[in-house]
Amino acid sequence: MSEEHPDRRAVAAVEHTAPSRQRPEAPQVDFPPVRNGIDYLRSVIDHLSREERDARDLKYAVLHLQAATEVLLKARLQEEHWSLVFDNPLVASREDLASGDFSSCGISETISRLERFANVHLEVKHVRAIKNLTQDRNKLQHYGLTHNARAIEARATEVLHFLLDFVHLELVRHIDRDEWDRISFELDHVRHALGDIEGFVSRRMNDLKADIAEVADNIIQCPDCGQWAAIVLHGVRCTFCHLVLEPAEHAVSWGPNSWHSDNSNASASAEPTSDCPQCGRRAFIGSIFFEIAREKPQYACFHCQYKTDTAHCARCSRPFPADGNRCECGTCQPPKLAVPEPRNSD
Numbered sequence: 001m002s003e004e005h006p007d008r009r010a011v012a013a014v015e016h017t018a019p020s021r022q023r024p025e026a027p028q029v030d031f032p033p034v035r036n037g038i039d040y041l042r043s044v045i046d047h048l049s050r051e052e053r054d055a056r057d058l059k060y061a062v063l064h065l066q067a068a069t070e071v072l073l074k075a076r077l078q079e080e081h082w083s084l085v086f087d088n089p090l091v092a093s094r095e096d097l098a099s100g101d102f103s104s105c106g107i108s109e110t111i112s113r114l115e116r117f118a119n120v121h122l123e124v125k126h127v128r129a130i131k132n133l134t135q136d137r138n139k140l141q142h143y144g145l146t147h148n149a150r151a152i153e154a155r156a157t158e159v160l161h162f163l164l165d166f167v168h169l170e171l172v173r174h175i176d177r178d179e180w181d182r183i184s185f186e187l188d189h190v191r192h193a194l195g196d197i198e199g200f201v202s203r204r205m206n207d208l209k210a211d212i213a214e215v216a217d218n219i220i221q222c223p224d225c226g227q228w229a230a231i232v233l234h235g236v237r238c239t240f241c242h243l244v245l246e247p248a249e250h251a252v253s254w255g256p257n258s259w260h261s262d263n264s265n266a267s268a269s270a271e272p273t274s275d276c277p278q279c280g281r282r283a284f285i286g287s288i289f290f291e292i293a294r295e296k297p298q299y300a301c302f303h304c305q306y307k308t309d310t311a312h313c314a315r316c317s318r319p320f321p322a323d324g325n326r327c328e329c330g331t332c333q334p335p336k337l338a339v340p341e342p343r344n345s346d
Helices: 006-018 035-046 055-080 094-099 105-115 124-143 148-172 178-209 209-213 248-252
Strands: 230-232 236-238 282-290 293-301 307-312 320-321
Touching: 035 148, 055 105, 055 124, 094 105, 105 124, 124 148, 124 209, 148 178, 230 307, 236 320, 282 307, 282 320
Parallel strands: none
Antiparallel strands: 230 236, 282 293, 293 307, 307 320
């Protein structure tokens, strides 16, 4: 038998004594629901708080803010009962929940179930803000989106405020101490940065004070950015986000399927447009709230600025212009009798 070469013996000895080089273990992706939602919020803040924000930053701010909203709302729903996050709870199983292989309920249904089963009631303005955010996200995801950067920032600020409150009011008590310690740092970062972003909105609104004061009687809440900075004059022009709408376009924005105001009593059944009694243009819109009287709905012409209070029909409850002493709208049918009239006995 031939003797092993001395150099080979030396190499073998080194290989035997040297520590083995192993690849480091891959990091584990560990994001429980609440921590996952907070991480999305951190990403939103990172994109919006950059000094030189570009279109890509705004895109991912919208996508991640909608994701955070959905994750955190469903985390609260799951605390009520794990099956409620399934699109069809009747076929829910623990195995599907653990694997994530199931269809979950949409954001509108999530909000509805929170109210019905968990006694969690969202304010009208928050539901509206989430609805707008979801629409923006769907456009970005499927079709592409062209939108005003200032409007996106203002709307994002409102949803961020809501989510921070939601975490503290609805989720804290369902989180153990160790998990809360993990996410508290992230929440503090989000809260601090949100103050800087909100400062931008406040500073801009403060810069617009003088311009708004000159036309205070004709300022409404912008249907796009949500700021009380939109001037009614031959249509609508927002001084904050520069949205411009013709009267007919504005009617669509304020139609039956849109939001009207932070006021929860805003009518959702107002006629989109009618002929103005002052100028005759078809730009007369009902149940509009102006900044100087946010609790008082008015009919207004978005062409000539004619305004009158809103009344509600004593018969059908439909809103109509209170431009006289009448108590009925004059367009509804007389109510049918609940019981038939008795026959004449003769």
